[in-house]
Amino acid sequence: MIYPDAKLASNIFEKPDMASTREGFGKGAVEAGKEDVRIVVLSADLAESTQAHHFQKAFPERFIQVGVAEQNMATVAAGMANYGKIPFITSYATFSPGRNWEQIRTTIAINNVPVIVCGMHAGVSVGPDGATHQALEDMALMRALPRFTVISPCDSEEGRKATLAAAKLGNPVYMRFGREKTPIMTTRETPFEIGKANVLWKSSEPKVAVFATGPLVHNALLAARELEKESVGVTVINVHTIKPLDEEIILAVAREARAVVTVEEHQVAGGLGSAIAEFLARELPTPMEFVGVHDQFGQSGEPKQLIEHYGMGVSHIVAAVKKAAGRRST
Amino acid sequence: MITDKQIKDIEKKALAIRRTVIEMLAEAKSGHTAGPLGMADIFAALYFHVLRHDPKHPDWDERDRLMLSNGHITPVRYAAMAHAGYFPLSECLTLRKFGSRLQGHPERERLPGIETTSGPLGSGLSQASGYAYAARMDGKTFRVFCLMSDGEQEEGNTWEGAMFAGKYRLTNLTAVMDRNNIQIDGNTEDVMPLEPLADKYRAFNWHVIEIGGHNITEFIDACDEAKSIKEKPTLILAHTTPGKGVPSIENDYRWHGNPPGKGPTDKIPADKQKETFLKELEETKV
Numbered sequence: 212m213i214y215p216d217a218k219l220a221s222n223i224f225e226k227p228d229m230a231s232t233r234e235g236f237g238k239g240a241v242e243a244g245k246e247d248v249r250i251v252v253l254s255a256d257l258a259e260s261t262q263a264h265h266f267q268k269a270f271p272e273r274f275i276q277v278g279v280a281e282q283n284m285a286t287v288a289a290g291m292a293n294y295g296k297i298p299f300i301t302s303y304a305t306f307s308p309g310r311n312w313e314q315i316r317t318t319i320a321i322n323n324v325p326v327i328v329c330g331m332h333a334g335v336s337v338g339p340d341g342a343t344h345q346a347l348e349d350m351a352l353m354r355a356l357p358r359f360t361v362i363s364p365c366d367s368e369e370g371r372k373a374t375l376a377a378a379k380l381g382n383p384v385y386m387r388f389g390r391e392k393t394p395i396m397t398t399r400e401t402p403f404e405i406g407k408a409n410v411l412w413k414s415s416e417p418k419v420a421v422f423a424t425g426p427l428v429h430n431a432l433l434a435a436r437e438l439e440k441e442s443v444g445v446t447v448i449n450v451h452t453i454k455p456l457d458e459e460i461i462l463a464v465a466r467e468a469r470a471v472v473t474v475e476e477h478q479v480a481g482g483l484g485s486a487i488a489e490f491l492a493r494e495l496p497t498p499m500e501f502v503g504v505h506d507q508f509g510q511s512g513e514p515k516q517l518i519e520h521y522g523m524g525v526s527h528i529v530a531a532v533k534k535a536a537g538r539r540s541t
Numbered sequence: 542m543i544t545d546k547q548i549k550d551i552e553k554k555a556l557a558i559r560r561t562v563i564e565m566l567a568e569a570k571s572g573h574t575a576g577p578l579g580m581a582d583i584f585a586a587l588y589f590h591v592l593r594h595d596p597k598h599p600d601w602d603e604r605d606r607l608m609l610s611n612g613h614i615t616p617v618r619y620a621a622m623a624h625a626g627y628f629p630l631s632e633c634l635t636l637r638k639f640g641s642r643l644q645g646h647p648e649r650e651r652l653p654g655i656e657t658t659s660g661p662l663g664s665g666l667s668q669a670s671g672y673a674y675a676a677r678m679d680g681k682t683f684r685v686f687c688l689m690s691d692g693e694q695e696e697g698n699t700w701e702g703a704m705f706a707g708k709y710r711l712t713n714l715t716a717v718m719d720r721n722n723i724q725i726d727g728n729t730e731d732v733m734p735l736e737p738l739a740d741k742y743r744a745f746n747w748h749v750i751e752i753g754g755h756n757i758t759e760f761i762d763a764c765d766e767a768k769s770i771k772e773k774p775t776l777i778l779a780h781t782t783p784g785k786g787v788p789s790i791e792n793d794y795r796w797h798g799n800p801p802g803k804g805p806t807d808k809i810p811a812d813k814q815k816e817t818f819l820k821e822l823e824e825t826k827v
Contacts, residue, residue, distance in 0.1 A: 251675075275674070283701030286664045290608075290671025293649070293657055296678075298671075314664050314698065322649050322658040 212439070213432075214410045218400035223429070224436065227394035232426060233331050235370025236388050237262030240299060241269045242371070243378035250378055251291060253277055253300045255284045260390075261301035261331045285311040288326045289318035297325055297378055304330025304346030304387055312352055319383050320356045326384075327377045328353070333363075333387040334425065334476030335504065335521055336514035345509035346387070351481025353385035354454050360405060361454040362386045363475075363483070365428040366395045369451060372403040380405065389476075391514045393426035408457035410464070414444025418536045420464040421447045423474035424483045427502075427523055431474050434528035445532055453483055461487060462494055470535040471499045474528055476518070479503040498538035500531040543761055547590065551757050554624060555585035559786045559822055561620035561633055566800035567815040569637040572645065574804065575783035575796040576690065577617035579721050582755045583688075583779060584621040591764045593683065596626040599654035605683050606672060608657050610665020611690035611719070612646040613798075618655075619643050627654050663696025665689055666716060670706040670774075673714040684768070687716045692724035695733045700745070706774040707746030714774040715767040716747075719754065721783040723794035742776045754779030786825055787818045 213219055220227065244250045244266055256279045258264040267274040277284045281302050288298035300307060308315050308328055319326045330349050337345045353361050360380060364370035370388055377384040402409060411428065412421075412435045423431035431447045438445055446464050450457070465471055471491065473484035484501040491497045504521050518524055558581045566572045588594070593605045609618055616636060623630045628642075635641035642652040646660030659665055669687035676683065693699055706714055720738065722729050729735050739749045748770045752759040760779065767775035783797070784790030795805045801814040809817050 272678070277705060278701075280701040280704070282664075282698045283667045283705055286667030286698060286702065287671035287674070287705060289664075290657075290668035290673075291675040293668065294672045294675040296675045313661055317658060317661050318664050318668055 212412065212414070214413045217409055217411045218398050219396050219411060220398050223394060223396045223432065227396070229392040230367035230395055231389055231392050232364050232367055232370040233262045233388040233390060235364060235367035236329060236374050236386070237265040239371040239374025240266040243375050244270050244273065247297065247378060249295065249297045251275060251296050251298045253284050253288055253298055255279055255281050255302045255307065257302055261329065263301045281307040281311040282314050285314040285326070286318050289322055289324055292319070292324035292326045293322065297327070299327045299329055301329045301331065303332040303344060304349040305332070305344055308349055308352050308385060309346065316356055320358050323358055324383070325381050328385045329388065330385065331388045332390045334389055335509035335517040336389055336391040336426070336476060338391065338514045338517065339511050341511040342508040347478045347504050347509065348481065349385070349387055350453055350477050350483065351485070354481065354486060358383050359454065360384045360452065362405065362452050363424040364388065364451055365425055365449050366393060366397055368395055368397045368399070368401070369403060373451065376403065376405050387425070389426050394429045396429060396432070403451070406452045406455050406457055408452070408460050409449045410446060410460070411449050412445065412447035414439060414446065417444045417446040417468045418539060419443070419445045419470045419472055419532045420468040421445050421472045421474060421528070421532065422450050422461065422483065422487055423447060424450045424453065425476050427474050427476050430523065430525050430528055433525045434532065437525065437529055438532055443532060443536060450483055453486055456486055456490055458490060461490060465491055465495055465497050469497065469539040471497050472502060472528065472531045472535050473499065474502040474523070476523060477503055479505055497540055498535055500535045502528055502531050543590070543758065548757055551585050551589050554589050555581045556786070556822070557624055558585055558617060558620045560819060561623065561630065562616050563801055563815060563818050563822065565616055565620065565633040565636045567802050568634045570800060570802060571637055572616060572800045573613045573798050574800055575723065575790055575793070576611070576614035576719065576721065578787060578790065579754070579781040579783045579785045580614055580617050580688070580719050581786065582757055583717065583760055584617050586757045586760050587686070588621040588625040590761060596622070596654070599627060603683055606656050606685045608665050608669040608672065608685065608687045609647060609659055610687055611662060611693055612659035614690070614719070615647045618647070622654055662690070662693035663698035666699050666702030667705065669714060669716070670702050670711055673706070673711045674709055677711070677713055685714050687714065689716060689718055691718060691720045691722065691729050691735060691738070694735050694738065703742065703745045703747065710772055711774045712771055715764065715777065716774065717777045717779055719781055720778055721781045723783050723797055725797050727794055739778055746773055748773040748775045749778055750775065751778045751780070754781030755785055787821045788825060789817065789821060
């Protein structure tokens with residue numbers, strides 16, 4: 212059943228409210244800008260589709276247009292942060308941190324200045340734009356960088372909260388956001404703290420721990436409801452912070468369930484699944500199944516169609532849970 | 542007006558900086574020689590006349606900021622900073638060694654006064670531009686300098702930064718290009734022709750001043766002129782001789798990335814390079 216402490220919206224299964232996680236960024240940036248005059252937002256010619264245009268409208272003097280130049284955006288922001296500003300840099304994740312990764316590594320991470328890299332259009336759910344615009348490697352790229360915190364909000368409301376929290380963190384942050392409107396599961400009352408994963412669903416005798424991130428958390432919850440009907444108990448955890456991992460809760464939940472499934476709209480190499488596998492291999496070797504994209508690029512199509520095609524639908528999660536349940540450690 | 546005596550004093554500092562550069566690179570047994578020697582006059586002029594700074598308070602809020610984009614010539618900056626009193630001269634001999642604050646390529650958090658991390662080419666002009674933009678937002682009056690190489694004009698990021706600084710009329714930004722015509726694989730015009738550099742920057746809405754990079758008066762005058770330009774960022778295009786002051790090194794691209802003791806041996810054997818260069822330096826007295 213839904214874990215009461217998560218304070219989720221009551222309509223998440225029937226008719227959930229819909230909004231994209233990038234819309235949450237748009238709102239959060241304006242709120243953060245009101246709280247702190249040091250905040251600036253940079254755009255590489257994608258103000259509207261990154262939702263940075265809300266900040267642009269609210270604070271035109273703190274919005275900086277750099278043109279189609281993501282390497283410039285990262286390095287200009289590094290200079291501004293070095294001076295004392297708190298810059299958010301906004302583009303599609305394939306371009307930033309895709310194209311400008313070295314500039315991020317040298318001038319933000321090694322330099323240790325608080326730039327917040329916002330990668331939009333993450334995952335195959337970008338849809339018709341096709342493989343070139345569907346970022347599936349961004350978490351792997353950013354998780355490998357020392358000093359970076361990596362956040363993947365599950366819905367618009369969490370995207371808003373994450374944006375506010377990132378602005379206050381004082382170190383380099385990467386946040387990934389989706390293009391498509393997806394169910395709003397969390398509410399203003401849902402707890403959010405960077406580095407603290409949230410239990411969203413808990414059966415009385417969980418056989419599998421499902422760790423999910425991003426909008427696919429909703430599919431994980433739908434799978435949990437279906438599995439409950441078949442008397443397969445699971446725990447569903449929203450791991451919004453990929454780095455640093457909430458090791459305490461992951462260990463506790465994995466120990467109780469003795470089998471793990473990870474769910475992410477990302478290559479299974481290098482993302483959430485890898486991060487949890489690295490941790491559990493060290494602390495508590497546990498059988499695992501990985502739901503995500505398996506060493507392929509996306510293609511044009513409708514978001515739902517692509518999620519199904521690449522094996523991240525509800526039925527895929529259900530199957531992965533059953534497989535993991537059959538492999539539980541003793 | 543700068544006096545002849547002041548110029549002479551800066552020239553003496555430049556000679557001392559060159560001596561330190563050779564000693565520290567020989568001790569490190571790795572690093573770049575030609576670029577640091579070629580920029581010694583400009584660094585001496587910066588640290589002993591142009592920059593508003595306080596070596597005892599490297600975090601002073603009103604200091605001018607000096608961003609080094611081509612991080613590989615950092616030995617000349619370290620040497621200039623040591624001679625200016627930022628840290629003891631003896632620390633120069635720790636260059637590139639384990640635990641040293643003097644990293645092979647400069648890191649902001651390791652050494653106060655270094656301003657930014659650099660080495661991978663082409664990212665300094667944008668960083669300096671972002672810094673200058675942010676400072677102007679807050680009405681700060683200090684100046685931002687960006688020193689860069691000619692080789693890194695081959696990087697796209699450099700031109701993105703140039704476009705940005707031109708668009709936003711960053712008059713508080715002065716870029717200085719070390720136009721020494723060499724890079725690792727050969728002469729710049731063979732590897733990838735760069736000319737006409739002055740025209741290119743003018744086309745990007747910059748004010749360009751061409752100078753002889755070993756003429757301290759010309760450099761100081763150019764920095765003064767840059768302050769008076771009120772609608773554009775300024776580029777000082779400084780024509781320099783790589784390896785300046787040591788004839789055995791001058792204009793030889795093979796000395797771009799080698800230290801004394803590890804460079805080409807067709808003129809001077811490896812074990813005699815350091816002492817020969819120090820001797821040449823004294824005899825030449827730039």
